[in-house]
Amino acid sequence: MKIQDWEMLATLYATENITQAAHRLFLSQPTLTSRLKKLENYYGVQLIIRKQRGITFTPEGEQLAQHAKKMLYEQRKIEERLHNMKEQVAGTIRVGVSNFFALNKMPKLLRLFKQSYPNVEFQVVTGWSSEMHRLILNNDVHIGFIKGDYVWNENKDLLYEEEICIASPWDFTWKDLPDLPRIDYYTDEKMRSIVDQWWYSNYKQTPNINIQVSQVETCKEMIINGLGYAILANLVVRPYPELIIKPLQHPSGKAITRKTWMYYHEDTLQLNIVHAFVRFIQTLDVKAL
Template sequence: MDERDWIILRTLFHENNITKAAKMLYISQPALTNRLKQIEKEFGVRIVERGRRGVTFTHQGEYLAKSADQILLQIQKIKENVRNMENKVAGTLRLGVSNFFAHYMLPDLLKLFKDQYPDIEFKVTTGWSSEITNLLYNQDIHIAFVKGDHSWKECKRLLFDEKICIASKEKIDINQLPYLPRIDYSTDYLLKTTVDHWWAENYSKAPLISIEVDKAETCKKMVVNGLGYAIMPTLELKDIDNLYRTDLTTKEGKPILRNTWMFYHEHSMKLNMVAAFVKFIEGIDLYNFDISN
């Protein structure tokens, strides 16, 4: 079996459907089926059984599919170590990035880094910060960019912090907040917990949620159009000038902050590309990084 075969097993196991797996792998269904037959022949066992609702993995097939992640990770590490022996910054840098960071900052940062190190390629996974942290724990990525104070005991660097604020089209009395329409958006549990805790400390009445959306960008446009207020980190609003903002504070009057971190494993720094990227990021003032484009 080669690397491609392990990728086929992993993809089919996750999708549980020949058609979907073939589409994701950019190969034809007959080609995928033929490859499965070759794998079965090599191991001398049935790997999958077909049914009306897709495929079912046999006991042996499930064992092979679940081994794929570990084997593919080992192959990736071998490739990285071999490239690293040349003492040059080259290879595929695997990054896990929170949604905001990926949308506003990452493209320009990767271009700047690529200009310095043209032999670098990138594999980027985006998602909630909690998901990205789990990817780093499992060593599916080299470096994680996460928002909020997630548990991480290895190397980490605080990149910047930002205030959390109430944003509205018109000036509002925050004492009247429970009676005003609020626009909520899907966000990670740490930010939601922080906002909920602040609300519980200041109001005895639940917020009046008038609109719920899935993205911060959509929420922001709703606020700009005067459909209600929102509670958001300040960097989400950096590209908008015509909004009123009131920073959330503790009972002691201190601003409530949200941190953005860079996490990575200490052993990853032995890879030239990881060490170069960490040094590159540490040399940039990310809070004032231009995200207007």
């Protein structure tokens, strides 16, 4: 197989959809289908089964897809080693970034880093912190910027800690909170657990959620426009002094906080590009950006 075949199989395996895979690979569907058919003819086996929605791999296809993923990983490693032998900071660094960090911090960090290292390119994947944790565990990215504490036995640096708070367009008392209109948003399981645990430790009633949105940024705009309060991380609403912001607290009176970390593997520091980027982040006050 050629590297293009590895990429095709790995992408098909990840998406389980020919249309999505063709889009990711910048191919037409007929071209991808033709290449897949040639591969099946070469090995003399059927690799996929078409379903009403998407595809599934045959046992033979599953074996070949796993081989393709392994070969792509080995290809990336040898390319990185060759770049590293040049003793210069160049090449591509792969980064997994939680959604809020990607929107509010990452563009500035990349711009500042490229000012010092213009020959560096970035592959950035964004999503929930749980997804970024999985990527760094599987070595799919060099570095993960992740909110919350996940199981991790290698290197991680604390970038900042922020309070979880109530943000409201009007003043309120804690006892009235269950009756006030609340705006909710989709978030990762760890943040949801923090919020729910605090709520049901303080109130018997369920919250009066009358607006549900998909992104925390949309939620913020709803608050600013006077449609309700929300429970979110302080950094989201810190730039808006017109809002009433009160931190959540443990029974002890200590503020409830959430940490943002930089996760990375020790062995990736052998790569000049990763070593330079990690050291660059360690010198910054990321929270203040």
